Amino acid sequence: MCKFELNDTHKQTIIDVCEANGNSAANIIHVLHGVQGKLGYLPAEVQEFVAMQLHMPVAKVYGIVSFYSFFTMTPKGKYPIDVCLGTACHVRGSDKILDEFKRQLGIGEGQTTADGRFSLNTLRCVGACGLAPVVTVGEKVYGRLTTSQVAGIIAEYANA
Amino acid sequence: MENMIALTIDDHILQVPKGTTILEAAKSIGIEIPTLCHYKLEGQGIENKPGSCRVCVVEVEGYKNLVPSCYTQVSEGMVVHTHTMRVIMARRTVVDLLLSDHPADCLVCPQAGKCELQKLAIDLGLREITYTGEMSTYKKDISPAIIRDMNKCIMCRRCETVCNEMQTVGVLSGINRGFEAVVGTAFEKKLVDTPCVMCGQCVQACPVGALSEVDNTRDVMKALNNPKKTVIVQTAPAVRVALGEEFGMEPGSRVTGKMVTALRKLGFDYVFDTDFAADLTIMEEGTEMLDRISRYMQGDKSVRLPIMTSCCPGWVNFFETYYPDMLDVPSTAKSPMMMFGAIAKTYWAEKLGINREDLVVVSIMPCVAKKYECQRDEFKVNGNSDVDYSLTTRELADMIKYLGIKFDTLADSNFDRPLGESTGAAVIFGATGGVIEAATRTAYELYTKKNLGKVEFKELRGLTGVREATVDFDGTPIHIGIAHGLGNARKLLDKVRSGEEVFHAIEIMACPGGCVGGAGQPYHHGDFTKVEKRLNALYEEDASMPVRKSHENPYIKQLYEEFLGEPCGHKAHELLHTHYFDKSDKNYGL
Numbered sequence: 001m002c003k004f005e006l007n008d009t010h011k012q013t014i015i016d017v018c019e020a021n022g023n024s025a026a027n028i029i030h031v032l033h034g035v036q037g038k039l040g041y042l043p044a045e046v047q048e049f050v051a052m053q054l055h056m057p058v059a060k061v062y063g064i065v066s067f068y069s070f071f072t073m074t075p076k077g078k079y080p081i082d083v084c085l086g087t088a089c090h091v092r093g094s095d096k097i098l099d100e101f102k103r104q105l106g107i108g109e110g111q112t113t114a115d116g117r118f119s120l121n122t123l124r125c126v127g128a129c130g131l132a133p134v135v136t137v138g139e140k141v142y143g144r145l146t147t148s149q150v151a152g153i154i155a156e157y158a159n160a
Numbered sequence: 161m162e163n164m165i166a167l168t169i170d171d172h173i174l175q176v177p178k179g180t181t182i183l184e185a186a187k188s189i190g191i192e193i194p195t196l197c198h199y200k201l202e203g204q205g206i207e208n209k210p211g212s213c214r215v216c217v218v219e220v221e222g223y224k225n226l227v228p229s230c231y232t233q234v235s236e237g238m239v240v241h242t243h244t245m246r247v248i249m250a251r252r253t254v255v256d257l258l259l260s261d262h263p264a265d266c267l268v269c270p271q272a273g274k275c276e277l278q279k280l281a282i283d284l285g286l287r288e289i290t291y292t293g294e295m296s297t298y299k300k301d302i303s304p305a306i307i308r309d310m311n312k313c314i315m316c317r318r319c320e321t322v323c324n325e326m327q328t329v330g331v332l333s334g335i336n337r338g339f340e341a342v343v344g345t346a347f348e349k350k351l352v353d354t355p356c357v358m359c360g361q362c363v364q365a366c367p368v369g370a371l372s373e374v375d376n377t378r379d380v381m382k383a384l385n386n387p388k389k390t391v392i393v394q395t396a397p398a399v400r401v402a403l404g405e406e407f408g409m410e411p412g413s414r415v416t417g418k419m420v421t422a423l424r425k426l427g428f429d430y431v432f433d434t435d436f437a438a439d440l441t442i443m444e445e446g447t448e449m450l451d452r453i454s455r456y457m458q459g460d461k462s463v464r465l466p467i468m469t470s471c472c473p474g475w476v477n478f479f480e481t482y483y484p485d486m487l488d489v490p491s492t493a494k495s496p497m498m499m500f501g502a503i504a505k506t507y508w509a510e511k512l513g514i515n516r517e518d519l520v521v522v523s524i525m526p527c528v529a530k531k532y533e534c535q536r537d538e539f540k541v542n543g544n545s546d547v548d549y550s551l552t553t554r555e556l557a558d559m560i561k562y563l564g565i566k567f568d569t570l571a572d573s574n575f576d577r578p579l580g581e582s583t584g585a586a587v588i589f590g591a592t593g594g595v596i597e598a599a600t601r602t603a604y605e606l607y608t609k610k611n612l613g614k615v616e617f618k619e620l621r622g623l624t625g626v627r628e629a630t631v632d633f634d635g636t637p638i639h640i641g642i643a644h645g646l647g648n649a650r651k652l653l654d655k656v657r658s659g660e661e662v663f664h665a666i667e668i669m670a671c672p673g674g675c676v677g678g679a680g681q682p683y684h685h686g687d688f689t690k691v692e693k694r695l696n697a698l699y700e701e702d703a704s705m706p707v708r709k710s711h712e713n714p715y716i717k718q719l720y721e722e723f724l725g726e727p728c729g730h731k732a733h734e735l736l737h738t739h740y741f742d743k744s745d746k747n748y749g750l
Contacts, residue, residue: 047346048749051748055749057329057748058748060324063334066336
């Protein structure tokens with residue numbers, strides 16, 4: 001993967017998000033949330049710039065990014081696939097769904113396909129336990145899934 | 161009194177101030193509760209108590225669960241039991257679980273015998289590790305001064321607290337989650353690629369072998385065993401008031417004479433004293449200080465004040481990393497250790513007709529950062545450094561033990577001449593405020609041309625983190641600032657940078673208490689009274705010296721007459737002064 005280059009637009013985006021959060025290190029989680037929302041992910045260069053804006057050690061920023069599974073240091077695909085591994089989904093076999101996505105996309109958890117189209121991640125509960133097992137692609141929710149439906153979902157976005 | 165709380169601990173009834181923790185209350189009546197993650201430097205405002213290790217749990221009547229005593233505050237009528245069977249069993253389980261993800265290589269661990277986890281396992285009588293499972297595997301990270309072996313990390317986070325809160329260096333942080341959680345650097349970089357200043361306070365704080373200094377004892381033993389080499393040694397002032405602790409002596413025991421004898425027994429050809437070079441530092445730094453202050457007073461606008469001390473390698477790294485706009489403010493004088501090396505490998509070696517390549521200069525330092533300092537390129541001549549190896553106080557103690565020397569029974573002996581002669585001014589270099597006091601003794605006499613009646617400047621002493629004092633130079637007030645611990649240094653420097661306060665001179669030492677609290681000193685395990693006792697011992701040593709002003713050291717005078725010429729003169733500049741580098745490219749955020 002090519003190295004992320006922090007340009008002036010990125011910097012301005014980060015400055016704006018930091019300002020909106022009072023340039024306060026106490027609001028670091030909100031800042032990272034905002035920045036990831038705008039830039040898609042949080043590569044090292046972005047974390048370093050955030051640290052400089054908030055006058056806090058970059059080690060602490062990385063500590064937070066590496067702790068919360070929501071934050072990612074790798075770019076997500078155009079269509080981010082999230083497989084729910086919450087309790088309800090788990091008991092209804094979401095691990096098999098995850099394996100099927102891995103197999104068909106040829107990537108592991110937290111990775112992105114070479115063409116940048118799909119990324120695969122897991123999360124804990126989207127609040128739709130009645131539909132377990134649940135997968136989200138972007139904002140769209142797919143419920144009561146079986147492994148045989150995985151190919152169809154991928155195909156839906158393959159040429160989109 | 162309404163702010164006092166009455167409680168019972170192990171059948172003792174006592175009263176303690178509101179807000180006291182059970183741990184502190186128990187300690188006040190001599191009951192020791194074992195701890196692991198808890199680390200407090202009394203009086204320095206530093207405390208790590210995440211309450212996470214659970215080793216200090218105690219039983220409180222009426223409470224369903226055991227509580228961590230380091231974290232739980234006392235309450236009225238509380239009845240505490242610190243050593244019941246239930247408590248002991250719980251502590252055993254806690255330690256057992258910690259050991260389940262800890263390499264059991266105690267036989268060859270640098271912390272063996274000093275490890276707090278090992279001591280707990282012994283005290284609790286663990287005979288087997290019950291739990292087995294996945295083990296952490298991290299790559300060892302070796303910097304010029306510090307080794308991080310995170311397989312041994314128990315996540316107490318003491319290092320993180322001292323790195324961030326005490327030193328404000330911010331290199332270490334808890335990273336990752338769950339089983340992968342560990343104390344690490346940003347993006348898990350190597351220490352050398354971070355703004356680490358190598359002060360080593362993380363090493364001093366680490367209860368296990370996860371953080372240790374680079375071990376140079378083998379290199380030194382090899383040199384001592386090589387008949388072709390002349391091996392000489394210099395000892396920093398703070399070592400002589402701490403070394404005894406490694407042999408069961410009271411903190412603050414002055415063991416200068418025994419140390420010299422031990423060094424001879426180890427086979428060093430000449431036993432010299434860094435204190436000699438400390439006197440030399442005062443000549444150079446004091447002259448520079450007077451020159452800058454005089455020019456400033458005469459209205460020379462090109463002079464930058466304050467002049468700052470430059471003896472401490474952690475501090476030098478700190479300003480090179482965090483204050484690159486102030487690189488021309490600190491004195492250009494090398495540290496005493498490097499001045500010693502420069503003189504030993506020129507003046508002294510020439511006198512004795514020893515080739516530079518055949519001379520090995522070893523330093524015994526209370527410091528971890530000195531290992532890095534002697535490797536800096538600017539101190540090398542054709543790749544040969546002025547100081548070949550720097551050992552910590554602990555490493556010296558280890559070597560004395562390897563040779564089976566009964567340290568406490570040794571007779572006293574004296575340093576060799578000429579590089580072993582020093583004054584009281586030099587010995588207080590090891591205490592916060594000591595370097596500037598030594599400089600003041602000399603600068604006062606040179607500036608006022610008057611004899612200083614009383615050499616002690618009590619206003620410069622003490623353990624307050626940031627101190628200020630004004631010394632009267634016969635009608636000229638000289639404003640002095642002192643800070644120890646890099647967080648305190650930052651407070652003082654920010655005032656200077658913003659112009660909020662104007663100082664003529666500033667002394668900074670990276671470690672709390674100065675070198676007496678250095679990272680290479682015997683582990684104090686968070687008992688800061690030990691550091692205070694060492695500090696007091698240095699002032700006693702000073703008071704016992706016949707000569708107490710650096711410029712009155714006869715061998716220093718001789719050195720200038722025979723070899724160097726004038727202080728801050730051409731030759732002195734070449735050999736005794738250095739320059740600094742902008743290292744701010746590694747710093748993000750601070």
